Amino acid sequence: MGENVRLKDKIAIVTGAGSGFGAGIAAKFAAEGAHVIVADINGDAAAGVAAEIGGTAQTCNVADRDSVAALMAAGEAIGPPDIVVNNAGVTHLPAPTETVTEEDFDRITAVNMKAIYLMTQAIVPGFKARGAGVILNIASTAGVSPRPNLSWYNASKGWVITATRALAVELAPSGIRVNALNPVAGETPLLKSFMGQDTPEIRAKFLSTIPLGRFSTPEDMGNAACFLCSDEASMITGVAMEVDGGRCI
Numbered sequence: 001m002g003e004n005v006r007l008k009d010k011i012a013i014v015t016g017a018g019s020g021f022g023a024g025i026a027a028k029f030a031a032e033g034a035h036v037i038v039a040d041i042n043g044d045a046a047a048g049v050a051a052e053i054g055g056t057a058q059t060c061n062v063a064d065r066d067s068v069a070a071l072m073a074a075g076e077a078i079g080p081p082d083i084v085v086n087n088a089g090v091t092h093l094p095a096p097t098e099t100v101t102e103e104d105f106d107r108i109t110a111v112n113m114k115a116i117y118l119m120t121q122a123i124v125p126g127f128k129a130r131g132a133g134v135i136l137n138i139a140s141t142a143g144v145s146p147r148p149n150l151s152w153y154n155a156s157k158g159w160v161i162t163a164t165r166a167l168a169v170e171l172a173p174s175g176i177r178v179n180a181l182n183p184v185a186g187e188t189p190l191l192k193s194f195m196g197q198d199t200p201e202i203r204a205k206f207l208s209t210i211p212l213g214r215f216s217t218p219e220d221m222g223n224a225a226c227f228l229c230s231d232e233a234s235m236i237t238g239v240a241m242e243v244d245g246g247r248c249i
Contacts, residue, residue, distance in 0.1 A: 006231075007083070010229075011075060011082050012036050012037070013083070014038060016138075020218060021183060025226075027049075029225070029229070037055065037058055037075050037081070038057050040057075041088070062115035062119065063118070069122060082132070083229045084134070085136045086115065086116045086138060088111055088115055092105075092152060095149055108156050112153070127174065128176070131174060132175045134178075134179075135176065136181065136225055136228055138221075139161045141247050142157045144158075144182060164179060179238065181221060181240070181243055184245060209247055210246065
């Protein structure tokens, strides 16, 4: 056997896996032997990633209970899922807090927070019945060291970190581990949203806040996610691990 089988025969659901960090996590999991259910609200994007990695595509609106139920059914059709990665996320454009629309606030609440509630409620009964399972939530350095003008995005990611820790404590007796990753911004569709606009000057200023001098990549996220979701991390739960080049120091 080759060494790249840390997730051999595992079934993993990854949300928001049609692009960016989610696609990187899905690709790494597949390379390490997992069968990945690639979930995304953009069905074409999900299908493209699934075709590349030999996974299963599922169109899913993670903020909708019926859509989440359909996603879980798609997973169960292949076999009981072992791993859930709650990666889907949205932000609002940088703006003074008093100008952020209620529509934007509701969308952030739905995708960044309610979706994790729905996904957790859907997966935990099966995990408890089997006495095992791993949940990985993609939070953000924004939840640890907020940048200005992204108030409600920052707040939603702080919520994700606290939810991760709370679930870790509650679910540990059932053999379920719950961790989070805190990436700094990466070369993903959300990058321009974080920066407001993408110019060489703004990019240089942004990178100057990251000691290692580069953005998080989907590969960085895939590697960290693979470790936390593998048996190598069997003693790790309730951790929100920065994958941020030192930005939060």
